Amino acid sequence: MREKIRSVIENNLxxxxxxxxxxxxxxxxxxGFVDSLFAVQLLDYLEQEFRIKISSQDLNIDxxxxxxxxxxxxxxxxxxD
Numbered sequence: 001m002r003e004k005i006r007s008v009i010e011n012n013l014x015x016x017x018x019x020x021x022x023x024x025x026x027x028x029x030x031x032g033f034v035d036s037l038f039a040v041q042l043l044d045y046l047e048q049e050f051r052i053k054i055s056s057q058d059l060n061i062d063x064x065x066x067x068x069x070x071x072x073x074x075x076x077x078x079x080x081d
């Protein structure tokens with residue numbers, strides 16, 4: 001799961017520096033690596049790839065700002081189903 005999520009983020013970076021690095025705890029929005037359009041794409045990707053349903057109640061940036069937060073969110077959603 002970690003590799004898939006990192007890959008999606010890396011493939012959608014707003015930064016055009018091939019040497020850019022980020023940790024799994026870095027806030028990808030605050031660092032300017034991704035934008036709000038990517039957030040919408042990310043939600044769609046997570047629903048499709050991990051077969052979860054993201055509700056309007058889940059739409060909190062705290063669930064999606066880092067790789068680790070996304071993983072925790074997806075794992076929690078899977079437990080609920």
